[in-house]
Amino acid sequence: MVETNPAPQQSQGQKGAWLSIATYCLLTAAKLTVGWLAGSQAITADGVNNATDVLGSVAVLLGLMVAQRPADEEHRYGHARAEGVASLIVATIMGIASLEVGRSAVLSLVAPGREAPQGWSLWVALGSAALLLAVYAYNLRLARRCGSSALESAAYDHLSDALISLGAAAGIVGSNVGWTWADPLAGLAVAVLVARTAWSIGSGAAHMLMDGFADRERIAALHGVVTGIEGVTGVQDLRARSLGNTVAVDVTVLVPRHLTVVEAHAVADRVEQALTSLADVGAVQVHVEPDLDSCTG
Template identity: 45%
Template sequence: MDQADKLKKGEKGAWLSIYAYVVLATAKLIVASIWNSEALHADGLNNTTDIVASIAVLIGLKISRKPPDEDHHYGHYRAETVASMFAAFVIVTVGIQVIIGTFGQLFADETARPGMLTAWTALGGAAVMFVVYGYNARLSKKIGSSSLNAAAQDNRSDALVSIGAFAGIIGAQFGLYWLDPLAGLIVGIIICKTAWNIFSEATHTLTDGFDEKQIKKIKTSIAKVREVKKVVDVKGRVHGNQTFIDVTILVNPNLNVKESHAITEKIEKFLREKHNITYAHIHIEPYE
């Protein structure tokens, strides 16, 4: 399966998230407004932002499938990362709105007791999102998609948020009315934390950040190749669901061009099979 096919397959996960969020957001907002639950209302708003975030992921996946052109010699894979960053801004905006709205309710003199239907709606929403999370987590790992992985983590956060809303509503049934708006406040904080995690990962990728531990593993693997005398340097960048590696190695100076080229092909194949690296630029220098 090539990269374009993997990205196309990833779109199924984005569509699944969109369908789930549309249904859950609609149900939660309607039930929350009728049966008075700040926690469920905050949860519904959270799912509303997730619709926008999932659409951004879907668009990013579609753009990433475009082949290289005159202006994008390495393809459009980073569109995935840009989509993730956009989603983070949308999510944090609503998170702040939820915090402001529920903070006032937390210190109100009177708080209406939410109906039990709001609790079951929240619990049902959690169950649905855990299923969606499981599907997207497996799919993102299979195709190596950073944006779909971010969507999967958001799915899991949403499930936990719904469980928190459920707990707050149940507490309110026993006279602890402040638990419902408190759960809403916690939901808002979790929304902002999720946005920060997505934003941090996206900015790290866009600024050519790369996992140091992964670099060490790659360097150690290349050093085990018999023809390589020394690994001078290894640099890495991430483009969407692809890893680009630049390697400088020292080899026997008496090798001819054909023999040196055979070493680079051997290393490229090794990196592709062992580390799933699809692009490696290997620079050869003579070993003194």
């Protein structure tokens, strides 16, 4: 089995995680304070959401740090799936937060004597959206360059949070023009959007942790690489699974039945070398079977 070391890319990805943590700490403090002072349910809900994002960003950072560890006796494929665990933690935290935010919004929506929040809180919501869009663009670009699934999940969470802040801004505007229900309704919309994002991130992480690999075109491309190698008469089985930012490939190839063990081993080596030369392929395991339909020469 041949493996590559993804540590340099994951080390780069930590920069994005630190940026997320700093951004969310700032926004949490600002929104909870402004939400309390201005009396905005939407801003408060957004602040609670950002507080959970701090925990999620810490989980992403820890996942990236663990993923750098090399393979050992207990983890022969390395620790790259720590990123998937981190993404699942992010999704869980977001899901719990959405329930609490939704509950608070509903209670505020049905409460009598609602008052409109202070108009100046609108600028906090708009400023938050602008900042989160900038962090989203930076982290998405970094995630794709590093091939980090956890950082990409965090980037899409930033985008979701930016839209949530815009929704909070709309609620504040609505309340100040006489629709007092608009602010708590915006808080409820925040909860729905957070829950939707949590489901998307969590289902993707679970799919990867359960060895799911849905890219049929990539499987076909790998199959084509193997069948084009000298000495391979066919591919009996080829499987792939995600390991963080790389793909692990297990392949069983057919070789002419008259080959010696040494010659068959040479074919397996060529298969390994061809697959590991691909940018996204990490671990490779090759098994050789005799092609009983081949001529004996």
